Amino acid sequence: MYGTSGAEDRTPPAPATSAVAAPLKAINGGNLLKHIKVLASDEFEGRSPGTKGETLTVAYIKQHFTRLGLASGNPDGTYVQQVPMMGVTSTPKLTFVVAGKAMPLNFPGDFVAFSPRAERDIRVDNSEMVFVGYGVVAPEFGWDDYKGADLHGKTLVMLINDPPVPDPNNSAKLDPAMFKGEGMTYYGRWTYKYEMAAKLGAAAAIIVHETKPAAYPYEVVVNSWVRENFSLKTDGPNPNFPPVPAWIHLDRARDLFRAAGLDFETLKKSALSREFKPVSLGVTATFQVQNTLREIASNNVVAKIEGSDPELKNECVVYSAHWDHFGVNDKLPGTRAQKIFHGALDNASGVAMLLELAKAYKALPAPPKRTIVFIATTGEEQGLLGAQYYAHHPLYPLDRTLANINIDGINTWGPTKDVEIIGFGQSSMDDSVRKFAAMQGRTVRPETRPELGTFYRADHFEFAKVGVPVVYVKGGRDYIGKPESYARERVDEYIAQRYHKVTDTVRSDWNLAGAVEDARLLFMVGYDVAQGSEIPQWKAGSEFKRSDTR
The missing domain is CATH 3.50.30.30 (Glucose Oxidase; domain 1)
Structure with a gap:
């Protein structure tokens, strides 16, 4: 069976305000799995831009944004930003x-x-x-x-x-x-x-x-x-x-x-x-x-929760996750299902977490002071295209965008005692991650596989290039009840056997307890920025500090 219990039963982090108790409880592994199963299903045909898979995916995300009561994220009154490709x-x-x-x-x-x-x-x-x-x-x-x-x-x-x-x-x-x-x-x-x-x-x-x-x-x-x-x-x-x-x-x-x-x-x-x-x-x-x-009008899907403070609502925190994958390759042998690049972990899982975070924010007794924007981007697999387009055609001013929190893949292997920050040392957002991870009884560490260049391979990179401090975390490497080699073995197996292959499907041995903890962590990090008086900053020596025009 799918392992989704555990994190729901563990005590969520306990910050000073009780306003976040309901949102943290709202994040649920069972719901994560339901979203992933739909988005990575045969029906969604691998979610390639400009295909039936895109049409279904955009409709699914928009439907859940509207069901949750989120406002349209595009100032033109729609839930999409067209990306000409x-x-x-x-x-x-x-x-x-x-x-x-x-x-x-x-x-x-x-x-x-x-x-x-x-x-x-x-x-x-x-x-x-x-x-x-x-x-x-x-x-x-x-x-x-x-x-x-x-x-x-x-x-x-x-x-x-x-x-x-x-x-x-x-x-x-x-x-x-x-x-x-x-x-x-x-x-x-x-x-x-x-x-x-x-x-x-x-x-x-x-x-x-x-x-x-x-x-x-x-x-x-x-x-x-x-x-x-x-x-x-x-x-x-x-x-x-x-x-x-x-x-x-x-x-x-x-x-x-x-x-x-x-x-x-x-x-x-x-x-x-x-x-x-x-x-x-x-x-x-x-x-x-x-x-x-062929010319394609692909789509970023965008929704927002407007801030409650009359002045601060003009500033925002952006959560992002790419919805696209590689579609279908009819030249491959086998059944139709064996020709579909389902992209369950990459990145149906990230979109699922994005939707759970949106649900968590709607569970607050009142909206945060600053606006929260949720973007499901297109074209990440082809070079971060949707994020790149947004960065050059922002719907909200970049100098008022305080942080981008990006989700690309989630932890499907169980709870950890730690959390990894990809791009550790770049901005003050590290300190926020560390603070709320400690409330979960977890430590923070730099990425253990820096040779993979992960920081430069996901959508947050486009935000960083235009000066917006970013958060990109991965479930840690110290898995509870597992040997020291467990994390590396799981990552190596995924890269060798499933990464960008038709075998990236929902698996019966998943344990989403760690993903729930990570989602709660990212909620608190974003909420802290949305409510706080301190503006996130690049640290001295960051290669992106020169891009910060805020």
Whole structure:
């Protein structure tokens, strides 16, 4: 049976006011599970933007917002913010030419490529291939992989993640002074690498996939990109991508370098130096990409509880969770259900928690002083598109948005003695999380897997980039009654077996007691901001402090 009991029976945190007793009690594991089962059902067809799945999902979220008595979140009186997107289904071909000999690659086993351009046919002919190491320009670390090279029209070959620079005092560890050491910076994200390729005028960019530094297997790349892809609609070329972004399987990359008379591992090692310069491979690449295009008016779903204070109600706290996933892949074998990317944990669970939090706020005897906004975003799986659109077209002024609390996946493995803050040390919101976690008898810790780069892979990142302090927590690593290895085993199993796969379904061994505690924690954190006199601030040294215009 599904484990949903436990947290409901445990004593909720006891802050100074009794006004929150009913809201905390209202958060219920059984209701979380009911929402997840609906959103991750076969009927909702994997919730891809611009499909029947979106229509059903948007209607479901809106229905529950209205049933709860939440007001429409868009000032135009509706519960949606339209997000104009372009849907692109690409069929690519790629051939390398080495010393006059053609090396055609198989799609998608050897490579994955697409083009975000609103064109039916895209060609990159005989483009010189250049190895650019990690493709990073980071002045704060004295790092520049490009050294002023003219890369216009060329095909860049890049390594995934940050440069793992060894610690000069201990070669078994990474240098904590460089790219956060064992952690990951935005420089390691595929989005950054494609942005740089576009900025430099490259014709194409190929990222070499490696499972460990990427934190997911090549199969995830295939499942994520070999389908209809989405981008925000733009008047001209998408500034975030070169004409052809691509990935290549590690084995094929090694074959390519070997055929060019080069050693992949040797060049990879050379890329760990500040002195690295781009290396021409003596190889050309020819891409042919055929696109099927459609314009989509996707939707963020938005509701609010207006603040009760005549002046402070013009400020807000935003809770967010993305509703989208990867839809259906009819090319997969098996029954219809085996072709649906159900996205139960990612992120039907987050939407379920968003709805439970909305219910909790409506259980207050009076609304908070400040307005509470709930946003279920679209297009997260395609590059945080719904959140990105909101950040650039906010429905509520960003300088009056005090915090974003984002939910992407919930703890389905039971209660913990701790809670992890993703992006620990960035803002004063850490202190609020710590205070209310302590009321639950829990401790706070930084993320234990910083190498995954989780902070840069979810919607809160778009809020952070425009200066809004954020909260993104995960259930901790110290599971009650479980061995020390339990958390890592569960995370590793999920990434290997279910992340971005059709197997991300509701499971009979779930225990949502920990999720209930996390939801109660996030309620108290948001309520504290909505009621309090202190404005959340970025901490000194945060990379986002310069974006804070409030």
